[in-house]
């Protein structure tokens with residue numbers, strides 16, 4: 213297996229935060245490593261500009277941001293037909309103390325053609341979102357000896373066959389001597405299907421270019437080792453970050469048997485999720501005509517919430533949210549999904565209004581988790597097509613124990629759960645340590661006041677050192693709103 217990342221790939225400093233420099237020296241004064249690299253690389257970025265060797269993209273200026281730099285490099289490749297032996301791929305930006313930002317230069321022996329095919333495999337994998345759970349999103353492409361695409365496959369749970377097998381079937385004899393591009397390590401075990409590594413070997417494939425190892429402990433490295441033992445060349449690591457993100461729910465679920473839990477909320481800049489609550493149940497509480505006086509975030513941000521729901525197996529709210537807002541909690545992204553989004557309501561005393569929209573639209577996709585199951589109330593809900601399950605209450609006030617909720621969902625093959633709870637559920641989730649990541653939308657509004665509803669209520673963390681701390685995060689813009697997507701825990705961690 214070749215991990216070329218450590219060849220030239222030392223971590224190089226940036227001139228200033230968010231800048232990228234692939235050589236720590238300056239333009240016209242490039243170091244020996246860069247000079248050597250420039251003999252077979254199309255362009256080298258130095259701290260102050262492009263290295264003269266590869267001419268560099270016309271008009272390129274120094275100190276490009278990472279995204280811009282990537283675009284420049286790919287434009288340069290498109291404009292120049294020379295296919296380099298090796299190319300740079302800038303896959304990571306790490307934070308470092310002295311300069312605030314560094315670029316991790318990875319040099320691989322993959323070609324632009326490899327990148328093209330692997331990108332296609334990733335796209336195919338992405339097209340399986342919501343059709344593969346509880347299994348991973350996998351896409352595969354096979355190129356023949358001449359570098360022509362001869363087969364492709366996307367995994368879907370109902371289709372049973374793994375992506376690489378579908379691609380091999382389509383390629384037939386043309387797979388012989390070819391290359392398999394795939395976002396995940398081919399499997400090595402007998403599950404619902406036989407081991408894909410064996411199918412790859414039997415098809416005569418000579419080379420496998422994959423983004424990442426399979427986080428499934430039953431596979432993890434064994435697939436690659438089997439391929440290598442049979443003489444197949446294996447390259448791993450291109451687009452790894454993207455690939456890991458695509459299968460983060462699978463990674464969490466397959467190793468912990470609990471879903472990846474994301475806490476989602478939409479709030480004002482001062483962290484309020486609603487104006488002061490109104491006492492009575494109001495079925496049109498949300499939206500312009502409702503008691504809350506309109507939505508917090510814009511239509512664009514709310515459309516994105518539908519995409520987020522689409523990527524999840526379950527949505528979790530407290531019954532208070534149903535009483536206050538009467539939401540539908542469905543996936544209205546318009547994309548196909550294998551299983552309906554499971555609408556989970558935490559309702560310790562079964563207060564769920566029978567007239568709520570969730571109850572009226574239930575189709576074996578509403579699960580109520582309670583702590584005190586009164587037989588009569590339970591039967592009444594069940595007769596309306598709602599699943600009611602009891603989980604042991606551990607909190608003194610009888611609210612559901614969040615790790616218990618996560619375990620119960622894991623037992624039902626739920627790999628990802630989106631908490632769209634109210635202030636109490638948000639706090640219960642944060643306090644219990646069950647949250648893996650957050651997706652927090654902010655509108656440029658300030659609600660202020662003591663009575664308005666905070667993002668998370670309850671006791672809160674008592675000191676700054678106890679505060680929930682995002683380990684890595686990304687910012688997204690949605691029109692005038694923005695969102696912070698960040699991790700409290702690594703989904704691939706232990």
Ligand code: AOF
Pocket residue numbers: 347348350367372373374375376396397398399402403404405406408426428431466
């Ligand atoms: C998939 N699709 O394309 C690949 C997978 O029960 P099985 O036989 O379907 O095996 C599922 C496991 O196979 C899964 O957990 C993952 O580790 C591995 N690879 N799975 O569902 C695919 N390549």
Ligand code: ZN
Pocket residue numbers: 374398399400406407408409
């Ligand atoms: Zn497989």
